[in-house]
Amino acid sequence: MEPQQEVNGRVITITSGKGGVGKTTTTANLGAALAARGRSVVLLDADIGLRNLDIVLGLENRIVYDIVDVVEGRCRLRQAMIRDKRLTNLYLIPAAQTRDKEAVSPQQMRALCEELRRQFDFILIDSPAGIEQGFRNAIAGADEVIVVTNPEVSSVRDADRIVGLVEAAELPVPRLIVNRIDPELVRRGDMMSVEDVTEILSIPLLGLVPDDETIITATNRGEPVALDPVSRAGQAFRNIAARLLGEDVPFMVLEAPDGAWRRLLRALGFGGSRQGQAMRGGGAE
Amino acid sequence: MVERRHEFGQLRVRGTQDGLVLQLPPGVPLPALLSQIRSSIDDHRNFFRDGELVIDYGEREPNLEEIVALQRLLSDRGLRLRAVTSSRAEHQERLRSWGFHPLRLIEREVGPPPVRPLPLPSTLPTEGEHYAQYVRRTLRSGMSITSDGDLVIVGDVNPGAEVYAAGDVLVWGVLRGTVHAGMHGNHDAMIAALRLMPTQLRIGSLVARAPDSGRALLDQPAVARVLEGAIVVEPWRVDRKP
Numbered sequence: 443m444e445p446q447q448e449v450n451g452r453v454i455t456i457t458s459g460k461g462g463v464g465k466t467t468t469t470a471n472l473g474a475a476l477a478a479r480g481r482s483v484v485l486l487d488a489d490i491g492l493r494n495l496d497i498v499l500g501l502e503n504r505i506v507y508d509i510v511d512v513v514e515g516r517c518r519l520r521q522a523m524i525r526d527k528r529l530t531n532l533y534l535i536p537a538a539q540t541r542d543k544e545a546v547s548p549q550q551m552r553a554l555c556e557e558l559r560r561q562f563d564f565i566l567i568d569s570p571a572g573i574e575q576g577f578r579n580a581i582a583g584a585d586e587v588i589v590v591t592n593p594e595v596s597s598v599r600d601a602d603r604i605v606g607l608v609e610a611a612e613l614p615v616p617r618l619i620v621n622r623i624d625p626e627l628v629r630r631g632d633m634m635s636v637e638d639v640t641e642i643l644s645i646p647l648l649g650l651v652p653d654d655e656t657i658i659t660a661t662n663r664g665e666p667v668a669l670d671p672v673s674r675a676g677q678a679f680r681n682i683a684a685r686l687l688g689e690d691v692p693f694m695v696l697e698a699p700d701g702a703w704r705r706l707l708r709a710l711g712f713g714g715s716r717q718g719q720a721m722r723g724g725g726a727e
Numbered sequence: 728m729v730e731r732r733h734e735f736g737q738l739r740v741r742g743t744q745d746g747l748v749l750q751l752p753p754g755v756p757l758p759a760l761l762s763q764i765r766s767s768i769d770d771h772r773n774f775f776r777d778g779e780l781v782i783d784y785g786e787r788e789p790n791l792e793e794i795v796a797l798q799r800l801l802s803d804r805g806l807r808l809r810a811v812t813s814s815r816a817e818h819q820e821r822l823r824s825w826g827f828h829p830l831r832l833i834e835r836e837v838g839p840p841p842v843r844p845l846p847l848p849s850t851l852p853t854e855g856e857h858y859a860q861y862v863r864r865t866l867r868s869g870m871s872i873t874s875d876g877d878l879v880i881v882g883d884v885n886p887g888a889e890v891y892a893a894g895d896v897l898v899w900g901v902l903r904g905t906v907h908a909g910m911h912g913n914h915d916a917m918i919a920a921l922r923l924m925p926t927q928l929r930i931g932s933l934v935a936r937a938p939d940s941g942r943a944l945l946d947q948p949a950v951a952r953v954l955e956g957a958i959v960v961e962p963w964r965v966d967r968k969p
Contacts, residue, residue, distance in 0.1 A: 573869075599868050602885050606867035642885055642903070644865065 449482070451559045454566050454686070455584040457608075457616075459600030461571030463592045464621040464651070467661060469568040470498040471676070474666035475683035477532035481563040484523065486554075487537035488580040489570040490545055496536045499526060500664020510538035513550040519557060528669065533562075543575045548582035555583025564686075573607060581608065587616035588648060593623055593634040598642055605645055617648035619682060624653045625696045636696075649682035651675050652696050738763050740774070747780050748812075753787040756875045756893050756911055760793075761800055768804050780806055784813040789822055790912065857894065866890065866904065873910075886926055892916070905929070914953040923949040923960060933958050 456469045466489075473485045487495040490510065496502045507522040512535070519535075526532035538545060558565045569580035581587060587608045591601040601618075608616050620636050627633035640647055654675035660667040667676035668683070674694075681691045738760075739750040751760065768775050780801060782794070789811065798808045811827040813819050859877035866872060866880065868887025877894035888904035890896055895917050896908045902920035907929035909916025914931040928935045928951050935951070935958035948963035 599887050602868040602887065606870055609867075641901075642883075644883070 448560050449563055451482075451562045451565050452586060453555045453559060453584050454564065454586045454588060455488075455569050455581050456566060456588045456590060457569035457577060457580060457604055458571065458590045458597070459573060459604040460591075460597045463590050463597050465571070465590050466494045466498055466568050467657060468588070468590050468619060468621065468651075468679070469566050470495060471666045471668040471679035472683055472686070473532055473564070473566050474499075474526075474529060475668040475680045476564050476566075476686065477526070477529040478669060478680075479683060479687065480531070481687075482531045482561070483564045483566065484533040484535060484558055484562045486535045486558070486565060486567045488546075488551070488567050488576065490537045490576065491539065491542045492570065493537040493539045495568050496524070496534060497664065498661050499534060499666065501526065501534055501536075502664075505536050508536045508538040509554075510541050510545045513546050513554065519554075543570065543579065546579050548579055551579045552583040573603060577604075577607070581611055581613060584613060587613055588619055589616045589643075589645070590619045590621050591639060591643070592621055593628070593636065593639055595634065598634065598639055602643055605643060615645055617646050618643060619649045619651060620647070621651045622653040623650055623696050628696070647693070648685055649678060650694055650696055651678040651682075652694070738767055740767070747775065748783050749780050750783045750785055751787050753785065757790075757793050757796060758873055759875055761796060764797070765800060765804075768801075768806070775804075775806060778806055779809045781810045781812060782808060784811065784818060784822075786814060788912075789813055789818050789825075791825055794825070794827065859894075859897075860892075865900065868904075884920075884925075895919070917950055917952040919948070919950040919963060921948045922946070923951065928958055928960075930958055935960075 456465050456472070458465050466487075469485055473483045477483045485495055485499075486509065487493060488509070489495070493508075496505055501524050504524045507517040509522065511517045512519055512522045522535050523533040524536065526534065555565060555567075567580050567584065570576035589601050589604055589608075591597045605616055618640065620639055623636065624633055628635050636647070636650060652674050654667070654673060656667050656670060656673040657675050660670060660673070666679075667673040668679040670676040678694055681694065684691045738752065741748045741750070749764070755763070782797060794808075794811055801808050811822050813822060857877050859879050860872075860874040861879045861881070862872060863881045865882035866884045866888035868885055871889040872878065872880075872891070874892040874894075876892065877896070878890065878892040879897045879899070880890070881899045883900040884890055884898055884902045884904040884906065886903045890904065890906045891910045892906075892908050893911050893913065893916075894909065896906050896919075898906070898918075898920035900920070901922040902918070902925050904925065905927040906918050906925060908918045909931040910929075912931050914933070916930050918925075918928055918930065923945060925937055927937070930951065930953050933953060933956075945960065945962050949960055950963050951958055951960045953959070
């Protein structure tokens with residue numbers, strides 16, 4: 443175990459309200475992308491009882507101790523940290539599969555985050571879905587919150603609820619990742635556009651991730667796409683990681699090319715929400 | 728029998744042959760009323776030991792929603808609503824049609840209602856002026872605001888958020904959620920917003936839902952009010968008085 447000098451890491455919780463929008467995939471890929479940039483990263487799976495992050499990273503078979511063992515004092519923190527098989531500066535603290543959300547308290551989460559903050563540059567917490575105790579635990583020790591949503595009405599509704607709860611918890615305004623954007627559907631008007639989403643949520647945009655089949659195959663193999671140089675989604679996660687490091691990276695252009703007809707409609711004011719977006723100044727696009 | 732009598736702020740409770748009678752003051756909006764009753768009961772458990780109450784509407788207009796809310800409040804505290812009564816014959820008739828059996832009270836207390844001094848602002852509103860609750864934030868999904876008077880919201884009302892006011896609701900932003908103006912039955916109340924694309928609008932006892940297209944009702948500042956028994960949405964006209 444290498445001696446590590448004390449750092450003051452950032453605790454970032456990735457949450458969404460609704461399940462299945464890509465929290466775990468986002469956590470794994472941002473962790474991999476940040477680690478690939480040379481930062482020390484620990485991923486904390488706060489979805490106790492529904493453990494997933496280990497699978498996405500392909501580390502399931504290495505689990506001995508988990509987060510509940512740590513807070514209940516059955517092992518030392520170091521013993522519960524699983525080192526990634528590809529990146530030497532990426533670690534995972536898995537959730538317990540046989541317990542539930544009440545096994546950990548917000549105070550314990552805060553203490554754990556304080557401990558990890560001294561050892562890592564980034565502590566990424568994968569929040570469970572929902573707005574109950576599990577979510578409250580996940581944000582208890584956070585400095586920043588990232589809200590993941592899909593361009594889809596019910597997921598945006600839940601994200602909005604989460605943004606309100608994060609504000610009520612007196613954390614800084616969360617940043618937004620819109621995941622699973624299908625450019626073709628957006629072009630046809632069959633999917634909410636990013637502007638539609640940001641107009642409702644009105645929080646800063648951190649990244650756009652295209653719907654990409656490489657995600658599914660990579661996830662099943664336990665290989666984060668962020669390490670795949672040709673994957674579009676992988677590039678999107680690398681961009682987001684760069685933005686977390688303070689770099690000014692332009693947003694990916696995900697919309698399929700505009701037809702002349704559509705441009706005309708928009709010019710005539712039938713295109714919807716462009717104006718509101720421009721007034722909000724919602725990003726570096 | 729020793730008569731029990733108690734005053735809790737504007738609330739009066741009397742012991743009569745019919746048991747404990749809770750007299751509702753006229754003009755006090757439901758949320759205030761509920762909180763008064765709640766604290767009265769909680770602070771005077773012993774006084775309400777009978778476990779049964781009669782609600783007397785007196786001159787106050789009976790309202791089914793109100794009664795249901797009161798019933799729920801009482802049952803939450805282990806009390807039973809025995810009857811609902813009123814001093815007006817036509818109101819008693821209405822109560823009977825709702826399935827509540829008004830009692831003829833044996834003794835009726837008359838006299839001025841207790842006066843509670845209100846803190847007076849430095850300038851009193853004249854006719855046509857109101858004091859409104861001012862909310863400067865966006866109401867997100869799951870948030871709810873209730874006002875006993877008018878309500879001004881500077882920010883958006885997002886889908887999944889709920890706003891209730893006894894008077895008008897003015898949204899200086901996009902209204903996408905549900906708003907109930909004139910919640911105690913005031914059909915003169917109005918709802919105005921910079922952009923009106925609500926899930927549902929309610930004024931008094933009327934309900935209007937958005938067309939299923941999901942588009943803005945009007946692409947400009949708009950006002951909803953009751954005209955001839957229906958909620959009507961019109962563009963906000965700067966050359967016309969509200």
